[in-house]
Amino acid sequence: MSMDDLSTPNLTRAENTPAAHVDSGSSSAETPAVEAPAAETLDMSPHDLATQLVGKLCHDFISPAGAIMSGLDLLEDPSAQDMKQEALNLIAASAKKMVTLVHFARVAFGAASSSEAFSGAQLEKILGDVFSTMRAELVFAIPGDTLFQKPAARALLNLGLLAGNSLPTGGKATLTVESTDDGLTLTADAAGPRARLKAEAVEGLKGLPLGDGLNGQWIQPHWLWSTVQEARGTLDFTVEPDHLVLTVKLPA
């Protein structure tokens, strides 16, 4: 799943890894040079937010869609009759990724108008499918019968994705929720070697414009920030070595 580009350097903590992870600038799909200047990005129009979110989504979709087409080509190639099972496996795996992405995007990014509330069990299924292609392990420490209104469901899925993406070499992403009279506290705890937030993610989470990093790394954290803003909640995070905690509070 290409929901995050794992080849992107850890800009946030680059000072701790001096020799490695220098961006070669070879990513033709998302070249920093074509990004809008920071000042414009902060004053983002509704149109821009939408195009960037859809751009990210299309970027995620194109890889499994293309893989399905490749699998079909392979199936029809008379000189590759011994590859039939591989081709079918590729098609099946890519179709599953596609469905996983669509189900995730409907709730995490879309209006998901068919449902006003989601159960913990539904959200665990959606996130579990996403984590099945990541190295990190999902610990969904939320009862299956907990009901989440749309903004809380959206925040939880985005928290979960961000926690998973912050553990590129594996670890545990634990999601919890606490409900009080004042509202809801959603927490994502990411623990594992090299747990970190990229510079773009930190900018996005703080509601800051993208600096000179990659837009594709910035938009999802920014979307989480935007989701929390929209719900008049607060978003905080702490970064320690090999350990991140992200906390979202939503009013009742």
Added chain:
Amino acid sequence: MSMDDLSTPNLTRAENTPAAHVDSGSSSAETPAVEAPAAETLDMSPHDLATQLVGKLCHDFISPAGAIMSGLDLLEDPSAQDMKQEALNLIAASAKKMVTLVHFARVAFGAASSSEAFSGAQLEKILGDVFSTMRAELVFAIPGDTLFQKPAARALLNLGLLAGNSLPTGGKATLTVESTDDGLTLTADAAGPRARLKAEAVEGLKGLPLGDGLNGQWIQPHWLWSTVQEARGTLDFTVEPDHLVLTVKLPA
């Protein structure tokens, strides 16, 4: 392709078709009752525009993605060995729809950051694939070497989709472009029996909030309006019996 729901009644000209096309309200995916009140929709937050656009996209994607999964299930069903070719055909057709949708969405809705300009030939290919699943015929009367900057490319694809969707029983959707010192004029001419714009589309094209229609019918025309606004252009349309003309002018 479910880029438009052809089962939706023609609300705009309902007075001319008294007995037919009354919405039974049975569409569980997009029930008007769950839409935001009109007054809130007009004052749409950036967040709302993005969620509604992504919601539409996911709605379009889920059908071919599900069909691919169904085809794979059929392939693996031992009691359906005589259906193998049908299953493969279903997978192939659905995968093509998916790729077509992603390619269209990247340029029409997304940031498409890998390319700053598009040729007429590129845009004709993208739109031609979309039209291959529609009843209307695309007449792309624009030279293949015409270069379109991103806003113009986005407007042209959205004009083309709208023209195609306005011809549910077939007809000709003709796209032309005229370049002057003042800028660019893009025209979509839709001619055919029952050519019409739904009430939702008219509201969207005028920058008005959605009335009591379906959000999925409103968001794409609204997106075209938003694209033109963003580019400081103008959008006009005329509706005659069996004939629509949509005109977008973009400044140089």
